[in-house]
């Protein structure tokens with residue numbers, strides 16, 4: 001897996017997990033503005049979490065532990081959604 005596919009993979013995971021999250025947690029605003037803010041935040045947290053391991057290790061880990069990556073993505077999304085909910089950028 002090269003850097004570009006790593007990036008695409010992370011983005012796909014975050015978007016998929018976010019779509020499930022919206023169904024499970026309808027109390028969080030999911031307007032286009034809040035969705036975009038939440039996704040950007042969650043994605044940067046998730047990349048940061050995996051960027052600490054040496055590259056070869058991350059890629060091996062990702063192909064082995066897709067479920068773990070998704071679980072981590074959900075945690076990051078919940079944290080991001082809580083931050084966005086505190087200071088939403090959408091119009092009132």
Ligand SMILES: [Zn+2]
Pocket residue numbers: 029030031032033034035088090
């Ligand atoms: Zn909103």
